[in-house]
Amino acid sequence: MTTAPADGRETVTPSELATELLVALRAGDDVEPLLGALDALSETALAPVRTDSEVALAFWLNCYNAGTKRLLAERPELYDSRWRFFRAPALTVAGHPLGLDDIEHGLLRGSRSKYGLGYLPRLLPDSFEHRYTLDRVDPRIHFALNCGAASCPAIRAYDPATVDDQLDTATRSYLDATVEYDPSAGVVSVPRVFRWFPGDFGGRSGVRAFLSRYDQLPDERVDIDYLDWDWSREPPSFA
Numbered sequence: 001m002t003t004a005p006a007d008g009r010e011t012v013t014p015s016e017l018a019t020e021l022l023v024a025l026r027a028g029d030d031v032e033p034l035l036g037a038l039d040a041l042s043e044t045a046l047a048p049v050r051t052d053s054e055v056a057l058a059f060w061l062n063c064y065n066a067g068t069k070r071l072l073a074e075r076p077e078l079y080d081s082r083w084r085f086f087r088a089p090a091l092t093v094a095g096h097p098l099g100l101d102d103i104e105h106g107l108l109r110g111s112r113s114k115y116g117l118g119y120l121p122r123l124l125p126d127s128f129e130h131r132y133t134l135d136r137v138d139p140r141i142h143f144a145l146n147c148g149a150a151s152c153p154a155i156r157a158y159d160p161a162t163v164d165d166q167l168d169t170a171t172r173s174y175l176d177a178t179v180e181y182d183p184s185a186g187v188v189s190v191p192r193v194f195r196w197f198p199g200d201f202g203g204r205s206g207v208r209a210f211l212s213r214y215d216q217l218p219d220e221r222v223d224i225d226y227l228d229w230d231w232s233r234e235p236p237s238f239a
Contacts, residue, residue: 018062058158118199140167150230154239
């Protein structure tokens with residue numbers, strides 16, 4: 001499914017449009033035509049985002065990271081109140097304004113509350129969220145989303161055809177760079193997202209299985225501790 005961009009170029013898919021926006025924001029180019037094209041997307045053009053999980057993952061990951069980049073560039077003062085920052089409209093897709101919380105918790109996390117440790121549903125989702133929320137949360141998104149904090153992972157431009165491999169690479173890279181092991185104490189210190197959203201990983205046993213999958217548990221008997229999260233505002237880096 002294709003849609004015509006605002007500047008009359010060859011038709012592009014919604015995923016390609018979100019990628020172009022992310023790249024343009026990184027380069028400091030004019031993004032107004034791309035923002036207008038996202039806003040003008042029809043429900044028909046967005047059909048693959050509703051029906052294909054790989055397309056949805058790549059599209060919404062790129063939209064989130066583009067939204068962060070845009071808010072930090074255009075409204076950096078919002079970050080002084082993270083409550084406002086995460087709720088402020090970051091992008092408009094098919095005429096529907098979306099904040100970062102809407103994209104992360106309403107769409108990518110399957111309409112789950114940000115306060116429920118990954119177990120509670122989001123309150124009062126609107127019809128857009130009902131139509132576009134993913135059926136299953138992929139916990140690797142936590143190592144792909146950048147909200148402007150110093151502890152956030154680097155940004156990549158995700159492609160539907162390779163998003164699974166890209167998410168594996170992003171997850172392994174982030175965990176390799178952040179996880180700390182103290183053999184004398186028998187403690188592995190891991191990113192705080194594991195404490196914030198254990199339900200996304202399948203609970204305590206799921207967290208341990210996930211860390212083992214990425215070679216972060218040198219011994220199954222080690223204890224797990226959680227690193228502090230550095231909320232200092234930092235321009236997103238790109239991998």
